[in-house]
Amino acid sequence: MLIRKNKHSEPLESEVTDHQVYLNRRQFLNTSATIATATMLPMGLAVAGKEAEPTFTDLVKSDFAAGEEPSTFEAITTYNNFYEFGTSKSSPAVLATEFPDKSQPWKVTIDGECDKPGDYHYDDLIRPFTMEERIYRLRCVEGWSMVIPWVGFSLADLIKRAQPNSRAKYVEFTTLYDPEQMPGQHRKVLDWPYTEGLRMDEAMNPLTLLAVGIYGQELLGQNGAPIRLVVPWKYGFKSIKSIVRIRFVEQLPTSSWMKSGPREYGFYSNVNPEVDHPRWSQSRERRIGEFLKRKTLMFNGYEEQVAHMYSDMDLKKNF
């Protein structure tokens, strides 16, 4: 299936521009520097040390949240569920400033049911692929949402290179396990390391992205640096961060959240306003920065691209 690009939805200069990144970034720097001075945290320094020049230029851009304002850089980088850096949403931005440790090169293992397994350094892993900017909605299972301009490439392209064999029915992803770098892992809030999974057709869907950046910049630690998954039609927790392993498997993988609450978090976890989470309704959501709630869209608004994969499934049972 081809991704159809809506010409009308080309991002406006005013929506996603380097200038805006600059502005947001300055604002963020100013506030974080003030906080850092006030609280003697080394955070401001770490962020301020980064250059504001976009890392990724000349990106092919596609907007999959047509007409919706992208969330600010501040919102995207200070409001994060990343339990490896603490369970409050503000803690990853504080605890992940040095993540990942630049002195240890990031390695990703690709293995399991495929003909071309291998261990890759991050740079080698991403080198073959053309980076794109994709603007996606992100809907958290907790009932809030954002619009994020990711930088990355289709997971499908990487999968094709690994040449999965006929036994490869699912793809399992694993986050780094390193309590030294990820202090949240000292406590067994979830069954570390964090794992997630996709069915092969979901993994091959053109929307499924391996992201390495946001707003033209490299991912920050709190957003899952250096490389993470983005599956925009599923609840945010499916979009696993800081990936170290991609494995092709025959059996349906059990994710960390499925282990944590089997009745609450299913394998599919597609955004679905009709199927409530046992503890809260999923029919509406609060877009970060907005006062009123929005109606949640089926498959987070990506019905056209993904509904065909689930046409013969009972989505209430396969939640």
Add this chain to the structure above:
Amino acid sequence: MTVKQLKIVVFITSLVPVCLLIFGLLTNKLGVNPIETLTRETGLWALKFLVLTLAITPLRWLTGWNVLVSIRRMLGLYVFFYALIHMLLYLWLDQFFDINEIIKDIIKRPFITIGFFTFSSLIPLVMTSNNAMVKKLGGKRWKRLHKLTYFIAVASCVHFYMLVKADKFEPLMYGLVIAILLAVRLYKSMSKTSVAKVAVARS
């Protein structure tokens, strides 16, 4: 410090959290989802005041400072104050006063159900909190009614425990503190009855 002065200090100190929240809201310091922060913080402050209220009696036993009783009612009313804001934030900013949605939510979601009943249980306590009502009910009946606080304390912890996704540490800590505060009461009343029994046996 006189009792009156103590009361004034407690009254003003107890308003500090809500003032900080309002200040944070006006100066944009509550994070990018201020509504969530407000709801969570007011709920937590209600629980904190509840713990303080329950701590008064054991503290009195421990220290002999009977003056503490004079601030207990005020602390209890602050539980209601923060719980009321918490509840109103839910009704307004989560449900936008949509009665059908609210009723559906209360019926369908156990943690909302518990939260709703916990809040409702505070109301008779607030209504009978003035001296006239104490007199009208009589000390014994008033005391019995206000034992509802123990239910409210346990239910609040359950409400908190049920709403967190994975990290149960914080609600469990509150639960532990409240369990201790209730256990000392139980211990005291049991030893009292056994003392009474011994006294009866001896006579």
